[in-house]
Amino acid sequence: MAAPTLKVSRGWSGLALGVRIAVLRLPGLTQVRWSRYGPEYQDPQIDKEYYRKPLAQLTEEETYERELRKTQVIKAAPATKTSSVFEDPVISKFTNMMMKGGNKILARSLMTQTLEAVKRKQFEKYHAASAEEQATIERNPYTIFHQALKNCEPVIGLVPILKGGHFYQVPVPLAERRRRFLAMKWMITECREKKPRRMLMPEKLSQELLEAFCNRGPVIKRKHDMHKMAEANRALAHYRWW
Amino acid sequence: MAGHAPCSAPLPGSLADPAPICAGAVCRPCPIALRPAPPAPNMAAPSVSCGAAVPYRLFLAGRVSFAREQGLWKAAASGLQTGTRCQILRLKHSPAVTTKKNVAALRRESYTVDFIKKQIEEFNIGKRHLANMMGEDPETFTQEDVDRAITYLFPSGLFEKRARPIMKHPEEIFPKQRAVQWGEDGRPFHFLFYTGKQSYYSLMHEAYGKVLHAEERQDQLRAKGLFSEKSKSKDPIGSRWLIKEELEEMLVEKLSDQDYAQFIRLLERLSALPCDAAEEEFVGRFRRTVTVQSKKHLIEPLQYDEQGMAFSTGQGKRKTANAEAVVYGHGSGKIEINGVDYLLYFPVTQDREQLMFPFHFLDRLGKHDVTCTVSGGGRSSQAGAIRLAMSRALCSFITEDEVEWMRQAGLLTTDPRVRERKKPGQEGARRKFTWKKR
Secondary structure: OHHHHHHHHOOOOOOOOOOOOOOOOOOOOOOOOOOOOOOOOEOOOOOHHHHHOOHHHOOHHHHHHHHHHHOOOEOOOOOOOOOOOOOOHHHHHHHHHHOOOOOHHHHHHHHHHHHHHHHHHHHHHHHHOOHHHHOOOOOOHHHHHHHHHHHHOOOEEEEEEEEOOEEEEEEEEOOHHHHHHHHHHHHHHHHHHOOOOOOOHHHHHHHHHHHHHOOOOHHHHHHHHHHHHHHHOHHHHHHOOO | OOOOOOEOOOOHHHHHOOOOOOOOEEOOOOOEEOOOOOOOOOOOEEOOOOOOOOOOOOOOOOOOOHHHHHHHHHHHHHHHHHHOOOOOOOOEOOOOOOOOOOHHHHOOOOOOHHHHHHHHHHHHHHHHHHHHHHOOOHHHOOHHHHHHHHHHHOOOOOOOHHHOOEEOOHHHHOOOOOOOOEOOOOOEOOOOHHHOOHHHHHHHHHHHHHHHHHHHHHHHHHHHOOOOOOOOOOOOOOEEEOOHHHHHHHHOOOOOHHHHHHHHHHHHHHHHOOOOHHHHHHHHOOEEEOOOHHHHOOOOOOEEOOOOOEEEEEEEEEOOEEEEEEEEOOOOOOEEEOOEEHHHHOOOHHHHHHHHHHHHHOOOOOOOEEEEEEEOOOHHHHHHHHHHHHHHHHOOOOOHHHHHHHHHOOOOOOOOOOOOOOOOOEOOOOOEOOOOOO
16 A cells, blocks of 8 residues: 555654644753744645646655645745745845844845846946847846855855864865855855945945856855865864764 | 541432532542542542532542541531531541551552442433533533533633543543453463563554454465455545554553554554455554544635625734735725725835735736725734735635645634743843843
8 A cells, every 4th residue: 555655654654644742841941942833833835836736747745745734734824925926035035134123124125226236237238238248148137146146155164173172174065055044144244344335235235246146256255265275174174073 | 637527328319319518628539520630549629519529438448447437427427517507418438547648649549440430430420410400411411511511610710721620531530550460369361461561462463363364365365366456445644543652542551662663564564455344443443533624614605795796704813913804706906905005005015915925826816806904013914914814705715625725825824923022030032131240
């Protein structure tokens, strides 16, 4: 029977189906990190196309997953997520990182102004260029944004490890989400610190994004510096145990 | 405990007394338990002055001396007759208990089979009395009626639901215990007693026997050529296996994770073979149904106004904002909030995106008109409340599948997150005061 063996391979999913397992509660210890949702609540699936897919095209795994989700309680969709085509998770994350003091309105307006500035600059270049160059100029601000951040992502990072009373900088491969985070963080700190006094954030940020898109600029340099330091500390790589 | 008031032996006719009220300090586990856990036999609890309270004796073997009992009974009876305000129609006998520390609470309490049987009898009689009191038919008095009657007769302001008065079947109150496993000669009854987990191993033995039997049958069918590789028509998601805690409760034995895993593996092996009705029933004993969440929603039917236009209302909440939305069947996508157009009411794009979300998700963007009222909260919570209200109202216009999709997209769940309170000794809900070394 296919379905029970699938369940076995998932490791006693008797636990997953509608059974609330109480989180370990020891007397005298209060939970600090807790959420208003119980542990059985699953994250919502907002993508429209996931639901519109006809049943005939689903694989066995997907059918099983669909059936399983029918028995699960789902959390409410957050206020920042919609099924809109204009929504981009990378842009949302970047906006949140730019936000200061919870001022999402300002952060979002800065983001839209940045993308507009990128688009304007590219269009100026496009109109000023000859026919064969026009084919190479990228005008979509979203592709430029994604490519720029991808170019800024470091491949390897340094982690301080305590050994023999000293902290050594050990080169360590970074997880995907850490790389994305570092790229965004470097971009934002670079724009905030090295900005000329009267220049506004959208202008500076669009400038940096375009430079990163072409693999130039201070953020790319910082990434290369990180790689060089990791290369320099190669000898310490065996300090890593994971 | 000194000052313990024993009562007289129950007379057969006294069970039919209309209002037997017990006096003073009597302590015995009643079917109507005022405390959540079954009390230790040595503890004293004030009795319930209610018609259906049927306290009775608790015999502790070897602790009672009859002469002392008689003396105490006489003394207490005279005291009761003079001093008490309650009408004593039946006094119960209870053993004299000397003052001693409640050492028994440290050990697990063990209840004899007779004791439990008596409890069950008393519970049933008490249920009938309760039905009489409430003016209902004792024959058709269900457990829900009992619970309702108890909440009516003993209103409790306690927040902890488990601390409130309950009247449940003794099987639910007293923990399941195993009867004595060996006879008078010391020889155990069960042949697997010396394994230490006799119920578990006998269950495994039984299940394995069934597996062998089913495999034999399968081989016979194969030999005859009648065997077909048909898949089971059992619903894969509608039920689940017992979890380890439930199995432990069923067998009244402690199991390890490996034992449980082994057992489930055996059951899966059995269910994969062609089974007859007895084996299906055996497997069915270890499966529990899983609720399908979408069935819990009640979808309101469409209403129609004077012009014949279909509409539906929905209510939504988010933090402290409350919204009520009326979605009309035909329209051009106009949304009016508190009499104001949505573009003016929500100047921020994010809030308007939230309003658009349910319609865009169902591909019904320009097809409905909405009128809503909202109060409380801030701009984001008002937007969230209206989104929830609109989604709920839209449920009446769409198919059941689409309702399930909306539920899985998180559109039909009330967001339970609210502002966390500030705690004393801290600056905010989580932020602590600046730590100063000195």
